[in-house]
Amino acid sequence: MTEAIGRRERKKAQTRQALADAALELFLARGFDQVGVKEIADAADVSVTTLFKHFPSKEALVFDQEADIETALVDAVRGRPPGHTIVDALRKHILVDVAESPDDAFLRLIESTPALREYSRRMWMRHETALARAIAEESGAPEEDVACAALARFALASRELIAAHENPRRAAEEIFARLERGWRTE
Amino acid sequence: MTEAIGRRERKKAQTRQALADAALELFLARGFDQVGVKEIADAADVSVTTLFKHFPSKEALVFDQEADIETALVDAVRGRPPGHTIVDALRKHILVDVAESPDDAFLRLIESTPALREYSRRMWMRHETALARAIAEESGAPEEDVACAALARFALASRELIAAHENPRRAAEEIFARLERGWRTE
DNA sequence: TACGAAAGTGCAATGACTACACTTTCAAAG
């Protein structure tokens, strides 16, 4: 009973995938705002109601495989190689995260659609609390410590800045070197 | 012709004010989501169409007097007392800005309404570019400098954190002391 | 095999916002 996850769940996943696929194709072809949910539902051959049972909003259709970004983020901090600072671990992780997005058309879609930009930023920022907690524990500070919360927020906020820069690596180094100096264990 | 801004403009301003007033009163009484734009328009005795000629969105009704927050922000950096660092000027300005909001009900309305929180944050963040430029010029860095952009972003982003803390002053000192250390002129 | 939860459907509604085709009002040029 470990993997025989019956036809039911399979069909569900299938429907979800069909929706995400149809949506992405239509969005890429004509732009986010030029496609209505009805059209997407039709393309995936389900009702609009069903679409919203699978995805909480039109924007969510684009960010299908949200997966465990948060886990990866927290793990990067918790499981950093010995001798490395938290700030350094964050820099590396964000840099990798920014770099490994080769799908240009997809990125362009998001960047050119205000609603999607906003949604993406929000998704990313949602991990602030978890990250702040991890940082606090790892640095022996009290949970709720403002400095840790600030570091978490700043690190997450810097992502967009780094991604937008012509030379992400240099931007990341510049920014995180300063965070390093500020947050060095006193 | 300097101040005789005819009855026309006066009436316009009047209508705008009536809308903002009606909206705020209704929102405070029953909550943002429990009031429809139609109702606000009726209360101000204008049509819904007119309401949207004055305000681009329902949220905008709440932030009527947006005024020159940006100017004040940039001025705080540019006109800081001699001998004071940019970071210090930012800390002071933000602290004042956070402190001088005595209208509790108004703040509670914003904090308790996701749409308004988001709108407010966005309004605040919109000044990032102007602030970044001011910082760059004041510190003699090239315009477009990443470190300056990051400082602008972080300073703005810290506002929410500071405002949410039980002791804003201490939170601001904690955060800005670290920014100070990181961004000290090398 | 029968039962119940989960997946899906269709319809009607809500609520913000827009387009359109007006009417009214006022300022300023003639």
Next chain:
DNA sequence: CTTTGAAAGTGTAGTCATTGCACTTTCGTA
């Protein structure tokens, strides 16, 4: 004054995402 034209306002009818409701269908399982 009077004409005139742009700005302010109106009402209607729409679009579009999102939700509630009252279903039917489809499995997994007791």
